[in-house]
Amino acid sequence: MNHGANSEVGQLRSVLLHRPGPELQRLTPRNNDRLLFDGIPWIERAQEEHDAFAETLRGRGVEVLYLTGLLTETLADAEAREHAIAAALTGLHLGDTLRRYLADALADATPAELTELLTAGVRNDEVRGGFGLVTSLLAHDDFLIDPLPNLLFTRDSSVWLADRVAVTSLAMPARARETQLTELIWSRHPRFAGQTRIHGWAHEHVEGGDVLLLAPGVVAVGVGERTTPAGVERLARHLLHAGLAHTVLAVPIAQERATMHLDTVLTMVDVDTLVMYPNVADSLTAWTVTAAEPSDTESELELRVAGPAPFLQAAATAMGIDVLHRIDTGLDPVAAEREQWDDGNNTLAVAPKVAVAYERNEGTNARLEDAGIEVLRIAGSELGSGRGGPRCMSCPIARELL
The missing domain is CATH 1.10.3930.10 (Arginine deiminase)
Incomplete structure (x- = not known):
């Protein structure tokens, strides 16, 4: 199988998951904050919910690979x-x-x-x-x-960009070792022999939850609690120099728990449509980063930075479309805030107009269906205790290219 992806919505073919395991049994009321969990999950129920998530993906023809197996x-x-x-x-x-x-x-x-x-x-x-x-x-x-209970969120420790896998650099000490394990898999597992890797855990902080492939050649990267400006600059320089992108959008987000990653406030559900937290929709901006001119070496590539501009406008321009359509989280401002906290924005597209979402976010799911999006509902009462939804829990390895 060819590995890679150039969008968030191309038909999903292969994905990396991590089934909750004994690492969650290490969580206690004394250490769960340090290990980045908001509560102590019921492990057996979390495993049942995760198994149902995996079966939902398999039911759509997706190959499910498990991190611990690899x-x-x-x-x-x-x-x-x-x-x-x-x-x-x-x-x-x-x-x-x-x-x-x-x-x-x-x-x-x-x-x-x-x-x-x-x-x-x-x-x-x-x-x-x-x-x-x-x-x-x-x-x-x-x-x-230390245990690694956040391995559940496989999106963060690596991300596939075109035919290359970026090994990320996680900002929180409790997660720093995760990328060393994913790098080991991508570099030494027989299935991925010869696979080109970029970035790396020793570089400036970039987390996969902040990296969205809006369209072929257009990558948005959130800059906030986890991903740093220096991390975006290094990643952008590589993508632009290698021709993996023609535009990188650096998107500042609030440095707080509720918006730890860009995919906590927006995710793509179609080639020109995203689900978005309305409370930030009018204030979210983007800086547009492009290559000023070709360069023989990546480190000497001069970047052209423009902005800031309203995010939806900057994204549509980079994507070459008139309008990037927006579906709001929730049904009113209060419901939007509740459902954003419960990962209503954090959907996983398995194909254009088909997305996996937590069943509890009824208002957001109703809006998605009204807009013509097929919603594959999964339970997440225990899975969400680490603040992550279907997108956070999945690292696409292969999607059909758009």
Whole structure:
């Protein structure tokens, strides 16, 4: 299968998901804020909801791949194992004695066991050796390797742009290690051998939830709580130099939890239509970034920056259309605010005019259907506790090109 995408709405062919697992059992009222969850999810129900989400996609002919499955297959390679273990043990809180012990213990694990240890984490009271000063002074329930409960949101740690996969750089410390695992998959799993990768976890912060492929050649990137201006500049420079885009729109968004990513306020549901949070529709702006002139080297490419302009206007101009149509979240300002918080804007298009959405956002779903969009409703009472909807929980690997 060819991998890649040039839009948000081309027929979805293959997608990366992560089924909630033992990493969610690590959440407690004392650590859930640090691990970026607004509550403690009921894990069995979250798994049921996620399984139904996956079946909805399969029912539309989408190949569903699971992150932990791909990671386990990747870790069968000795060099990949060494790389993963070394990356997991770089924390300055471990000390040499404990780091050596953990390195040996992880090296003895099977690929499946290592996958669970890297994703669910390791607590101090689970260590059966390495009893030096660090293990003596840490609390019994302190994590030596932190769990990764946000792996559920596979959109953020990588994004496919045309035929290349951008490994992103996540801003929050609780998520920083996720991209090291996704980079390992894209670089060392046999299915993706030779795949061209761009950006990378060591570069300026860019998160996949902020990156929207509005149309072939047009990429919008939110700039807010997670993605930085420097991150957008580096990504834009690469896309423009490589000919993967002719226009990049940098879109400032409020730096707050409710609008952590651009896809919390708008997502595409058709080639010329998006669902949008109306409370920001009139104030959202965009800076248009294009290449001033060709350059032999990416680093020397001069960028032309224009704006700001109203987002809908700037986007339509870049897309070469008269109007970018907007469907509002909710039925009134209060309902809009409630449904935006419940990820009413965060839809996943599986084809033009067909989108997956949380069933609880009744007002938004009614508006979508009135506009001719087929809504594939899924339950998300537990999945949404980490503040993410169907788009957040999916990383398209292959879409039909527009």
